[in-house]
Amino acid sequence: MSAVLNTLKADPRLLALAAPYCNMTPVELLAYFHCRRQIRYFSVIDEEQNTPEKLDGILRNRFEFNHQPYQLDGAFDWLSNPCADVEWLILLHKFYYAVGLGRRFQQTDDTRYRDKWQALTRSWFDNVPVDFLSSDVTGRRVQNWIFAYRYFVSAAAEPLIDAEFHLDFLASLQQQVAYLCDNLTPARNHRTLELYAIFLAAVVFPELRGADEWLSFSIRELQRNLQTDLLPDGVHCELSTDYHHIVLRNFLGIRRLAMLNNIELPADMDETIKKALSFCLHAHKPDGFIPAISDGDSANFLDLLRQGHELYDDPAMLYVATAGQQGQAPTECSKTFASSGYSILRSGWGDQDDAYQDERYLFFDCAPLGAGNHGHLDLLNIEVAAYGRSLIVDPGRYTYDESGDTNWRVLFRRTGYHNTVQVDGKNQTLYAPHIRKYKIQGPEPAREFKCALHRPGFDYLHGIAASHEYPVIHERKILFIAGQYWLICDLLRAEQAHDYELRFHLDALAEHRTTTSVNSAGLWVDSPNLVILQAPQLDTRLTLESGFISPSYGVKHPAPVVNFSAHAANYCFLTVLFPYQSTPPEFTLEQLPVSQNGQAVGSTSASALRLHNQQARGEYYDELFLAHRAGAGYEFADLNTESAFLFRRLDREGRILAWHSADKS
Structure with a gap:
């Protein structure tokens, strides 16, 4: 015992290790950790953060995060931020590049990558307090340090790193994980990644002091987080498509790590993860990317479905992960996630007449703002994709930074930057300056997801929004007709006149390629692969605005915005969204008169349209x-109905080709 105490007094770094490892010399420890084979784990690398250009820049102390490069000197100050955006400093401290340096070292045997990893890591633990920045930054750094360690030690042919550095690395890792256990974020996605870091450290380094407690603690808390943070339909409670997938990636990493090391997890974890994977499967557009609903990027997370297939042997996950090349098509084309308020309409999975990427897709957002602070003011927002590309897009988040002449954070978050109706130029929720930043200060709109009906060849959605910022009720009804096109009905009700602006944000490819026309045939918008058309109304004005879309953080591209506007009390916008592959469809649209008890009624009481298509899949008349x-x-027409909706398709001789109504009559 006295020998052990003397050893620890001589080298306090050994306090980070449990017995008997605390008795080893640095050289013995490095040899042991390199040779052990009982621990199995994998590295996860962020490809965007680890391009060859970025990694070679890091060798010269040139760091680029969020498309903002900075050249730092050799002894730079970790605590100072050269950029106005704090997210830059956060990415510096998260060490994503450590994993890239490790992989490049494994691929090339170029010792510059190893030396840079050692130098940056040592500089960090020599100069940065363990509590610098928030706990989630610590959690991500711990993960990336362990993923990088695998390349330099666990999977290396020889442990070609400094033994003294190795012991310092273990001591710092133990200190950071212990700090995490005592300083967890109270809830949601940050807490999940922090718990994953604790679980990962406990599994990969059981030799560290406290690892047994870390393992039981992380499993217990992860189960609780899974139960509280995922809604009953499997969607993450922050209601951001991007953050949902980030959280799912963490839970899949935990599940795979447990399986590799024969660690038992609570049985109900699997069922909850499967629900989260179901949303992942349906949320991905035919081009393989998710819409950027609320804060986040339009990213590709299909690798998560591959992992899901490997864990649960679900052929539908493999089918979507491979864009229909392997596996089996999902049984549902359209799906509503009722607890969250999200609905996805899809024409098919590429297993019938159309190629997988050509299928039509619409995402409908009738969700609340969500937990945390990632919600956008976008109730009843949509995104549309078809024929291999996005056509109407949620512009994304662009940045969290509010500095500069233009507050881009506020701009991208506001109601006018989404595909819904803005009233009197206001946001759906009070969003105003608070101390140094804007903050959501008022109650969010009352909402009701009134109906979601899915049938072969026909879908119907109905959502209602009632903002506390203005006395107007907005109802949006969506009809998806024969998997071909959509009718979007926006009904506004008020006692006094208001300014209504219905916007559709087009993709960047439509910039300088979109035209508008207003004539007796209607209000037309022609853009690549999409025709937008409204039947003529005297009070509707059509304009094309300038806007931006942001597919990833820090990047924005000019993109046109279609604006249908009117000044009225009660009003109804009826918009046809007709995607096409190569040749614009030749169709006409007319508004049909509707009566009740022999008296004509206006479009705010009932609406009827006739669309005559003379091309595409044969000539037909849709009512x-x-x-x-x-x-x-x-x-x-020649119908009398008490149904909430009705669709009838006729051929040129008047024969009925398709029929759908609320009562199925």
Whole structure:
């Protein structure tokens, strides 16, 4: 015992290790950790942060994060930020580049990558307090340090690093994990990644002091986090498509790590993870990317479905992960996630007449703002994709930074930067300056997801928003017709007149390639692969605005914005969104008169349209009807109906080709 105490007094770094490892010399420890084979784990690398150009820049102390490069000197100050955006400093301290340096060293045997990893890591633990920045930064750094360690030690042919540095590394890692256990973020996605870091450290380094306690603690808390942070439909409670997948990636990493090392996890974890994977499967657009709903990027997370297939042997996950090349198509084309308020409409999975990437897709957001502070003011927002590309897009987040002449954070978050109706130029929720930043200060709108109906060849959605910022009720109804096109009905109700602006943000490819026209045939918008059309109304004005979309943090591209506007009390916008592959469709649209008890009614009571398509999949006439007020039956064309909606397709001889109504009559 006295020998052990003397050893620890002589080298306090050994306090980070449990017995008998605390009795080893630095050289013996390095040899032991290199040779052990009982621990199995994997590295996860962020490819965007680890391009060859970025890694070679880091060798010269040139760091680029969020598309902002800075040349630092050899003894730079870790505590100072050369950039106005704090996210730059956060990425510096998260050490994503450590994993890239490790992989490059493994691939090339170039010792510059090893030496840079050692120099940066040593500089960090020699100069940075363990509590610098938030706990989630510590959690991500711990993960990346362990992932990098695998390349330099665990999977290396020879442990070609300094033994003294190795012991310092273990001591710092132990200190950071112990700090995490005592300083966890209270809830949600940051807490999940911090718990994953603790679990990862406990599994990969059981020799560290406290590792047994870390393992039991992290498993217990991860189960609780999974139960509290994922809604009953499997969608993450922050209601950001990007953060949902980041959290899912963490849980899949935990599940895979447990399986590799025969660690038992609570049985209900698997069922919850499968629900989260279901949202992942349906949320991905046919081009393989997710829409950037609320804070986040339009990223590709199909690798998570591959992992899900490996864990749960689900052929539908493999099918979507491979864009229909392997596995089996999902049984549901369209799906509503009722707890979150999200709905995805899809024409198919590429297993019938169309190629996988050509299928039509619409994402509908009837969700609350969500937990945390990532929600955008976008109730009843949509995103549309077809024929291999996005057509109407959620512009994304662009930045969290509010400095500069233009507050881009506020701009991208506001209602006018989404595909919904803005009233009187206001946001749906009070969003105003608070101390140094803007903050959501008012109650979010009352909402109701009134109906989600999915049938082969027909879908119907109905959501309602009632903002506390203005006395207007906004109802949005969406009809998806034969997997070909959508009718978007936006009904506004108020006692006094207001300014209504219905916007559709187009993709960057539509910049300088979009035209508008207003004539007796309607209000037309022609853009690549998409026609937008409204039947003529005297009070509707059509303009094309300048805007931006942001596919990833720190990047924005000019993109046109379609604006249909009107000044009225009660009003109804009826918009056809008709995607096409190569040749614009030749169709006409007319508004049909509707009556009730022999008296004509306006479009805010009931709406009816006839669309005549003379191209595409044969000539046909589509009659579309929506009732906006309950009561006696309505008459239009040759029909009398009490249904909330009706769709009838006729051929040129008047024969019925398809029929759908609320009562299935």
